Amino acid sequence: MARPILTADQMRAAEAAAIQAGIAETTLMERAGAGMAQAIRFYAGPRETLILCGPGNNGGDGYVAARHLAKHGYTVRVAALDEPRTEASRWARSQWDGPVERFAEAAAAPIVVDCLFGTGLSRGLEASVAERLSRLVDDALVAVACDLPSGVSTDGGASLSPIASYDLTVTFGALKPAHRLMPAMAKMGRVVLANIGVEADGKWFEIGRLEIPPLDPQGHKYSRGLVHCLAGQMPGAIALAASAAARSGAGYVRVSTSLPITNLPSSVVQTGGADLQDERIGCILVGPGLGDTPQVLTLALTAPRPIVIDADAIGLVGDPERLHGHDTILTPHEGEFIKLFGDLSGSKADRALEAARRSQSVIVYKGPDTLVASPDGRLGFAPPAPAWLASAGTGDVLAGMIAAMRARGLDPFEAACAAVWVHGRAAEAAGPGMIADDLVAAIPSALS
Numbered sequence: 001m002a003r004p005i006l007t008a009d010q011m012r013a014a015e016a017a018a019i020q021a022g023i024a025e026t027t028l029m030e031r032a033g034a035g036m037a038q039a040i041r042f043y044a045g046p047r048e049t050l051i052l053c054g055p056g057n058n059g060g061d062g063y064v065a066a067r068h069l070a071k072h073g074y075t076v077r078v079a080a081l082d083e084p085r086t087e088a089s090r091w092a093r094s095q096w097d098g099p100v101e102r103f104a105e106a107a108a109a110p111i112v113v114d115c116l117f118g119t120g121l122s123r124g125l126e127a128s129v130a131e132r133l134s135r136l137v138d139d140a141l142v143a144v145a146c147d148l149p150s151g152v153s154t155d156g157g158a159s160l161s162p163i164a165s166y167d168l169t170v171t172f173g174a175l176k177p178a179h180r181l182m183p184a185m186a187k188m189g190r191v192v193l194a195n196i197g198v199e200a201d202g203k204w205f206e207i208g209r210l211e212i213p214p215l216d217p218q219g220h221k222y223s224r225g226l227v228h229c230l231a232g233q234m235p236g237a238i239a240l241a242a243s244a245a246a247r248s249g250a251g252y253v254r255v256s257t258s259l260p261i262t263n264l265p266s267s268v269v270q271t272g273g274a275d276l277q278d279e280r281i282g283c284i285l286v287g288p289g290l291g292d293t294p295q296v297l298t299l300a301l302t303a304p305r306p307i308v309i310d311a312d313a314i315g316l317v318g319d320p321e322r323l324h325g326h327d328t329i330l331t332p333h334e335g336e337f338i339k340l341f342g343d344l345s346g347s348k349a350d351r352a353l354e355a356a357r358r359s360q361s362v363i364v365y366k367g368p369d370t371l372v373a374s375p376d377g378r379l380g381f382a383p384p385a386p387a388w389l390a391s392a393g394t395g396d397v398l399a400g401m402i403a404a405m406r407a408r409g410l411d412p413f414e415a416a417c418a419a420v421w422v423h424g425r426a427a428e429a430a431g432p433g434m435i436a437d438d439l440v441a442a443i444p445s446a447l448s
């Protein structure tokens with residue numbers, strides 16, 4: 001179910017391999033343009049359509065789509081920013097037998113399709129071009145981006161020039177990082193992936209529905225996974241995390257705490273002392289509500305068990321190398337990430353992988369565009385999750401869910417991906433008025 005994600009270079013290599021294997025470049029372009037036309041017919045309906053074509057193959061896709069839409073009875077206008085400069089786009093232009101207007105003079109239309117630049121964008125658009133494009137996109141009833149909104153950096157998701165909001169983005173062969181990274185992701189509208197017959201493979205992918213191994217019919221509570229949570233100064237946070245772990249299918253959840261916690265389900269065991277050498281522990285969770293008590297993190301790191309390190313505990317690690325040799329999952333939001341790893345350079349994807357390498361841990365780099373990075377180079381991009389997840393305590397819930405998945409026996413990277421996926425779906429099920437407590441209650445429906 002996981003869909004591959006390719007960088008611009010990887011996409012070019014995949015296309016080159018397809019061409020090497022005997023598929024003509026014009027065939028790929030024909031498939032891309034036809035796929036885009038089909039998506040427009042499906043999502044936008046029959047209205048006058050203005051297709052804006054750039055000089056490269058992104059523009060080429062536009063000429064092909066124009067021909068297909070016209071064949072289906074659409075009134076199509078094409079406006080070009082520049083003459084086609086690639087062989088394939090010149091071919092596509094030659095197949096379009098309608099007129100071509102000048103981009104600078106093109107009037108608005110109900111459907112506007114932006115085929116100015118895609119993966120070949122090398123810099124921001126000229127200000128006058130960006131401004132005119134934004135106006136046409138804003139004025140459209142349905143705005144469609146071919147591969148990517150023009151101005152988006154394919155690999156990092158940054159806006160190299162100002163970008164308006166689109167309703168539909170049709171991409172080809174594989175998703176690109178920008179489809180799942182902010183700020184670009186928020187500008188794309190619905191993202192449709194069209195198959196053009198290119199083999200896409202690699203270590204980066206969109207996190208899909210998880211394959212949780214079925215329960216052992218002869219299992220018992222310990223074999224289903226024991227999560228041991230370490231409480232700190234704010235018991236509410238560990239209560240959310242422990243409840244989430246219990247709802248995520250751990251067979252046994254316990255919390256070591258010096259004070260009784262009132263709002264824990266009765267099924268979660270509270271204990272005074274913490275025997276972390278207990279070999280039945282499938283995963284230790286430390287951090288939610290911990291406060292400034294570094295000795296609790298140190299205690300957790302003395303245990304030879306898998307550990308999820310969240311929230312306050314992330315800042316207390318100090319040096320990422322301290323985690324080498326441990327079986328660790330770290331779940332930082334932006335602030336916690338910077339606290340531990342400093343201001344790393346590159347895209348969010350680059351930073352997540354660098355942090356995983358430095359700490360030899362799985363990193364769940366949270367935010368509206370959550371990433372899961374493994375030291376072995378695997379990188380999972382979360383599918384879009386509802387913005388109402390941005391409320392206090394939802395990160396504690398995620399930490400508990402990851403600990404449960406790990407205790408259930410998934411490998412650290414898979415446990416994190418599985419939990420991130422369920423977390424997003426539980427938020428969808430819980431709805432806009434949700435608080436973190438409701439998110440816990442929605443986990444079982446998202447799991448089933």
Ligand SMILES: NC(=O)C1=CN([C@@H]2O[C@H](COP(=O)(O)OP(=O)(O)OC[C@H]3O[C@@H](n4cnc5c(N)ncnc54)[C@H](OP(=O)(O)O)[C@@H]3O)[C@@H](O)[C@H]2O)[C@@H](O)CC1
Pocket residue numbers: 015025028029032054055056057058059060061085086116117118119120121122123124125126146147148172196
């Ligand atoms: N290859 C294939 O088989 C298939 C590819 N497909 C499609 O091709 C797209 C990639 O095509 P592409 O590589 O030709 O690049 P594209 O995005 O059209 O632009 C490059 C041109 O723009 C120029 N340029 C760049 N930035 C600029 C700026 N800010 N302002 C002004 N100019 C700028 C740049 O020139 P330069 O940087 O050298 O100045 C160059 O001339 C991809 O997104 C997908 O839609 C599909 O058809 C499937 C098969």
Ligand SMILES: Nc1ncnc2c1ncn2[C@@H]1O[C@H](COP(=O)(O)OP(=O)(O)O)[C@@H](O)[C@H]1O
Pocket residue numbers: 311333366367368369370385386387388389390391392393394395396397398
């Ligand atoms: N705008 C957003 N859209 C979708 N998910 C978000 C957004 N903002 C935050 N999240 C998610 O909500 C959770 C917040 O976690 P965190 O920042 O640790 O909060 P807390 O510490 O209050 O529990 C993370 O899973 C994060 O990915």
Ligand SMILES: [K+]
Pocket residue numbers: 058114115116117118145146147148149150
């Ligand atoms: K485009």
